[in-house]
Amino acid sequence: MKIPDSALSEILDKLDPVEIIGEYVQLKKVGNRYWGLCPFHHEKTPSFTVSPDKGVFYCFGCHKGGGLFNFIMDIESVSFVEAVNILAEKAGVDIKTENTDKRDTEKKALEELYNRVAGSFHYLLMNSSPAKMFLKYLLDRGINRDTIKKFKLGYAPSDARWLFGFLTKKNYGKDFLKKSGLFFERNNEFLSLFYNRIIFPILNIHGAVVAFGGRTLKENVSKYINSPETLIFHKKDNLFGIYNAIKDIRQKKEFILVEGYMDVLAMHQAGLINTVAPLGTAFTSSQAARLKRYAGRGIIAFDSDSAGTEATVRAINILEKEGIQTSVANFKEAKDPAEILQKVGEIKLKKIEEYTINSFQYLLNRAAIRHNGKTPEGKSEIAKELFPYIAESDSQVRKDGFLKELSDYLDISYNSILFDFTEWQTKSLRTVRYPAKSKKYVKEENLQEGNAIDLHSNELFLIIAVVLNRD
CATH class of the missing domain: 3.90.980.10 (DNA primase, catalytic core, N-terminal domain)
Incomplete structure (x- = not known):
């Protein structure tokens, strides 16, 4: 589809890039630029900038940049033509194409x-x-x-x-x-x-x-x-309720994730407009990445049955990997939001945000029910259930905090927990990277790649021991 240059210019002339990009990113003016947290990668310190005089954006962290059309294409995962149509509607510009794709x-x-x-x-x-x-x-x-x-x-x-x-x-x-x-x-x-x-x-x-x-x-x-x-x-990219929820998600910088269609209807009716759901399938990393563009926090309110619990664990790990801080709703009156609406009404359902626990505590409570935390074997199993979640975090500070909290709960030294966690990570890495290769092959390949550490030797654990006892 060929769009006349005059139409593109008219759109850009009528729109303020700070206002448009500000719908997705919280911006703060510093000098002649606006700064904010990049919506395209996880970061704690703002490195994303908008230059209103030039009409461009640039991130010093991930190096993504361009004009307003590029921004909409990337943030909405749409084609150039679709991005133009989105901005044309905001600008009130009627697009007349020269030919059609x-x-x-x-x-x-x-x-x-x-x-x-x-x-x-x-x-x-x-x-x-x-x-x-x-x-x-x-x-x-x-x-x-x-x-x-x-x-x-x-x-x-x-x-x-x-x-x-x-x-x-x-x-x-x-x-x-x-x-x-x-x-x-x-x-x-x-x-x-x-x-x-x-x-x-x-x-x-x-x-x-x-x-x-x-x-x-x-x-x-x-x-x-x-x-x-x-x-x-495309199922993996879409979320039920996103059109009705997006404004509230952007404003609150938080979303609520429920399991099904009826749950979304119930939550919206109760005034929790920032609610969405996967589409009859497991929650996907693509859906998490889309939500990350609009919010940094999420509440998971899946069903309280066994299937819902398993889905909650998967969603927690996916969202943690995206750098989204999550908590889990605690249902008491019913198994899901739709049932709460039917049994006790909108007022009770609206309070669902008040009864949540952070995801780490949710996983810890779940593991403690499944295993005997008073025995060495039970403590080991509890720790192993928490390790995948801890490993997904891209923040070393958060990882360290989780390990300390796990150490306190299990009444085990921090160094022991760290050692087991590092060993677990090493085994997981070996399983993922070299699932079908022999021990000897892994050694040779590591040496060829210039990797001085043999994952199967005691050298890695010697290094860990030195670090743990450096004081």
């Missing part, structure tokens, strides 16, 4: 299709007789009509052939619908992937519907299904 045209067409289908599903939920039991289900779960409208919830009719027939009557072509992600083919018929289900439209950060989640009320079938990967939808 086929991929961009197809993406735009898919977004228009999904938005229209979402509108149709929403109308059916609110107005059709077959949808009454689905609407009642939502209302009985404590989800009010305002929340239903806010999230554009819908109803997909029970006839799996209805949607394809409806869209072809609206002049959508068979080939286009075939690769839309809305249908599957069986016996030369195109059947809707979503039928007889409550529909949860999945919006990207700009408010475009890019996918759907669907919930059935039937037993003995998959309760939830989600859209497949398409040109406009």
Whole structure:
């Protein structure tokens, strides 16, 4: 897509780079520049700068830099054309393209299709007789009509052939619908992937519907299904509720991560607007990296059952690796936010932020329940459960603090904990880097690379001993 230079200039003339970049980064003026913590890498001391007179940004830490279009492309993970459209909307500039790229045209067409289908599903939920039991289900779960409208919830009719027939009557072509992600083919018929289900439209950060989640009320079938990967939808990068949550996340510099669609609805209805959820899959590092752009803190409020607990542990480690400080919500009245809303109401749910513990303490409590902390073996197992979390931190100060806290809890000397942690790290490194190589091969390769330390020898542990006893 060729965008006229005059349009690009008009956008830049109308926008203040400090104001736009300031939506993502907290900036402070020092001299003729604005400084802040870089949104593209984890840091404690500001090295990210914006020069308003030149309209450019630059980070002295990771060396990323460029103009306003580059910033939006990087921070939003979008193409140049998409970045231009985002900024054009903010500037009130009408973009008239000179020619059109086929991929961009197809993406735009898919977004228009999904938005229209979402509108149709929403109308059916609110107005059709077959949808009454689905609407009642939502209302009985404590989800009010305002929340239903806010999230554009819908109803997909029970006839799996209805949607394809409806869209072809609206002049959508068979080939286009075939690769839309809305249908599957069986016996030369195109059947809707979503039928007889409550529909949860999945919006990207700009408010475009890019996918759907669907919930059935039937037993003995998959309760939830989600859209497949398409040109406009990638599960690992998207978060349910992000469009409605992004403003509050940026303002609070904090997000709340819940497990499912209903939990997001419940939290937003209770006034906790900075809440999002993964899309029916495990929380991913890509989702964590996206959240890191907008916030440095997070609260994990996954289900309190065994599966939710395991998911919480994984999310804690992923977020710690991204440099996001996390705490975990402590449920007492129910197993998840949606159930709290249904059983005890919005007021109680809104207090969820007040009942949290930091992630390290959560992991320590969990390990202490699983192992006997009064025996040497139990203490060793507790420590091993905490080591992966400690290792993910990129701050040596935080690592040292965690190790000291673990030492105090287990009533073991700090030097012993540090020794075991270092040994664990060494074994983990060897397993990851050389999973299929023999001991001899590792030695030779290390020497060839100029690495004077043999990971299998006692030399590394001698060095550790010297450090521990240097006083």
